[in-house]
Amino acid sequence: MYPIDLPAWxxxxxxxxxxxxxxxxxxxxxxxxxxxxYWLEAGGIRLDYxxxxxxxRVMNDLVALAEECRLPEKIAAMFAGEKINRSEHRAAxxxxxxxxxxxxxxxxxxxxxxxVRAVLSQMGDxxxxxRSGQWLGYTxxxxxxxxxxxxxxxxxxxxxxxxxxxxxxxxxxxxxxxSTVDGAQLRDVLDKVRxxxxxxxxxxxxxxxxxxxxxxxxxxxxxxxEAGEADxxxxxxxxxxxxxxxxxxxxxxxxxxxFWDWVGGRYSLWSAIGLPIMLYLGEENFIDMLEGxxxxxxxxxxxxxxxxxxxxxxLLGIWYIxxxxxxxxxxxxxxxxxxxxxxxxxxxxxxxxxxxxxxDGGRVRAGTGPVLWGESGINGQHAFFQxxxxxxxxxxVDLIASLEKxxxxxxxxxxxxxxxxxxxxxxxxxxxxAQVRAELQAQGxxxxxxxxxxxxxxxxxxxxSNIILTDRIDPRNMGSLxxxxxxxxxxxxxxxxxxSFDQWGVELGKQLAKTILGxxxxxxxPAEHDSSTTRLxxxxxxxxxxxxxxxxxxx
Ligand code: F6P
Numbered sequence: 001m002y003p004i005d006l007p008a009w010x011x012x013x014x015x016x017x018x019x020x021x022x023x024x025x026x027x028x029x030x031x032x033x034x035x036x037x038y039w040l041e042a043g044g045i046r047l048d049y050x051x052x053x054x055x056x057r058v059m060n061d062l063v064a065l066a067e068e069c070r071l072p073e074k075i076a077a078m079f080a081g082e083k084i085n086r087s088e089h090r091a092a093x094x095x096x097x098x099x100x101x102x103x104x105x106x107x108x109x110x111x112x113x114x115x116v117r118a119v120l121s122q123m124g125d126x127x128x129x130x131r132s133g134q135w136l137g138y139t140x141x142x143x144x145x146x147x148x149x150x151x152x153x154x155x156x157x158x159x160x161x162x163x164x165x166x167x168x169x170x171x172x173x174x175x176x177x178x179s180t181v182d183g184a185q186l187r188d189v190l191d192k193v194r195x196x197x198x199x200x201x202x203x204x205x206x207x208x209x210x211x212x213x214x215x216x217x218x219x220x221x222x223x224x225x226e227a228g229e230a231d232x233x234x235x236x237x238x239x240x241x242x243x244x245x246x247x248x249x250x251x252x253x254x255x256x257x258x259f260w261d262w263v264g265g266r267y268s269l270w271s272a273i274g275l276p277i278m279l280y281l282g283e284e285n286f287i288d289m290l291e292g293x294x295x296x297x298x299x300x301x302x303x304x305x306x307x308x309x310x311x312x313x314x315l316l317g318i319w320y321i322x323x324x325x326x327x328x329x330x331x332x333x334x335x336x337x338x339x340x341x342x343x344x345x346x347x348x349x350x351x352x353x354x355x356x357x358x359x360d361g362g363r364v365r366a367g368t369g370p371v372l373w374g375e376s377g378i379n380g381q382h383a384f385f386q387x388x389x390x391x392x393x394x395x396x397v398d399l400i401a402s403l404e405k406x407x408x409x410x411x412x413x414x415x416x417x418x419x420x421x422x423x424x425x426x427x428x429x430x431x432x433x434a435q436v437r438a439e440l441q442a443q444g445x446x447x448x449x450x451x452x453x454x455x456x457x458x459x460x461x462x463x464x465s466n467i468i469l470t471d472r473i474d475p476r477n478m479g480s481l482x483x484x485x486x487x488x489x490x491x492x493x494x495x496x497x498x499x500s501f502d503q504w505g506v507e508l509g510k511q512l513a514k515t516i517l518g519x520x521x522x523x524x525x526p527a528e529h530d531s532s533t534t535r536l537x538x539x540x541x542x543x544x545x546x547x548x549x550x551x552x553x554x555x
Contacts, residue, residue, distance in 0.1 A: 002362075002364075003069060007064075008061050008062075012058070015061055019058060020053070024052075025430070025461060027055070028428075038054070038059075042296060042299040042303070043292060043299055043479075044477040045296070045468060045480050046468070047309050047468055047469075048466065048469070049313075051465050051466075051467075053319075053324070054316070059315075062315035062316075065315070078092055078093075081107040090261050091107050092267070092490075092501045093262040096116055097263065097270035098270050099297075100290060100291055107262055112260070119272055122257060123257055123272060123275055124286075126275075131172075131279065135234070137195075137234055138195075138231035141196050143173070143199045144198075145176060145192075145193040145198045146173055146174070146175050146199050146276055146280070147177075147200050148175070148177045148178070148201045148203055149178045149200060149203065149212055149219060150203030150239075151211045152347060153265030154203040154209075154268070155179040156266075157344060158274060158276040159179075159340060160269075160343065161269060161277045161281075162175050162276060164341065164473060165277075166337055167337070168281050169280040173279060173280055176193070181210065181214050186218060186219065190222050195225075195226040198235060199237070200219050200235060200237070202236060202239070202249070202251065204239070205240060205241050205259070205263070205265050208242070208245060210510070216249065217249075220232070220250070223236075232250065236250075236251050236255070237256070238257070239275055240256060240259075241259055241260055241263075243256060243258070257272035258272060266352065270289075277289070288476045289475040291479060292478060292480040295476075295479075295480055310483075310488045313466065313485075313488045315491070316396070320396050320464065326394040328393070328395055329370045329395060330373055330395055331374040331400065332374050332380050332398065334376070334377040335376075336376065336406070338376075338473065339376045342372070342373060342374035348485060348489055351503050352489045352493060352500040353496070353500055355499070357498070358496070358498055369492070374397075377399055377401075377423070388427065389427065390460075396466075397423075397466070398466045398468055399423060400469075401417060401467075401470075402470045402472050403417075403469055406473065423465070424465045426459065430461020430463075433455075433458050436457045436458055437454060516537065522541070
């Protein structure tokens, strides 16, 4: 059944027609209980969703839509380890990685919890040894630098968490993340570190990803210029599901941290992929992060849909995407250390829900995953917020901040938070022509200038935002926050009837790049391409290949 054919969807269409002309400032004026009613708390996170273009009827119908899509059943199926990632025949069990209860989680008849706990304890032992200096490099010096080589989910989660939680990080460890294959990033990192004191974490679920394996090979060759083959064991560890490929690469599987195919790349920071997080923050903080996520999982699994934070956040997104036809949404953290959060969430959301085919193979008949973008809110205010306030598109915004001061510099946090609250208020209230006129008259502006300026200074308002507050940015609350967004994405996928856990859309480019790589290097003759691609390949060859046609692949 397509969601648009469900009774609740039809009612929502009517709700949209009935409410789209309402202004939120009137809704606030008429309803003193609005802020209190549209407020949720779960797992260290507070959500104020009162500044959305909703009424009780809209919310009831959105929740009814979730029920008609059998969301409770689907949530239970995910937690139970059913193979909900149907196109890859896999479960999606990131929740098992942070299952800190005694409850078993069964996949294919096997309780996966013992192996989850075993890897967690292997990670703990290793992190303790590295952090304490018990684990030494080949010249008996302590490890000072950790270089994570991975891309996508094998990069963004650890990178974002290490940055978000930097105040909890070891001052003795410098963390580096290498993801791109253009060489400049790896070269920059290798220029800064020494082989004697560097630990490389090669992170790849498949261990076949071209960018990661190329970077890992180059790092290995760099290391071997100073050290011997036998020293690799003290400086290279792998995180993967592919034991054989790890061994073939030359890393002893004894130095491999395993995870499993039921952990999706963009949902993997809770698994061994989180090793850099644990190295940097320590085992206790890593467990706290898991606990925070577990709290959100419990809330998601048990709270009634209308009071369920991920569900509410997801349904609000659907309201804007499918009824207001808004194609994008912004995440604006008001916290310097969270500046990578939008980047992380972009993969989470867009790789999960950027789909047009339903689980049953049919085409969707509704809008699906939006373009998610954003950056530090305070910087955004001086860059793109203009468009959010006065542009022609409706772009819902999540404003994220911590109540606790992030530094002891006097006055800074107050200014920061005043901007969070002011932006949400401004987006919602706007400024009427009458207000602008009164302001300009009070400034003594002549009438002809007022008439000229007035239309530019009017803000329509009625622009939606959520405020997401934590008491403080700590490992536990970060765990809750990320789990909140993971579940939000899942709920939207359920309503649209798509598989949020596969990513076939990334394959075609990879496949074509393989052929083109051969053509660029002269290994194979240019095949038949469109005239644009052929022209580009020829240009590259003219620039980089010798006259006899030979092109060096590696220096
Ligand atoms: O190309 C997309 C992707 O498969 C992501 O889903 C994944 O997070 C990333 O590549 C890295 O994959 P791997 O961990 O297997 O190297």
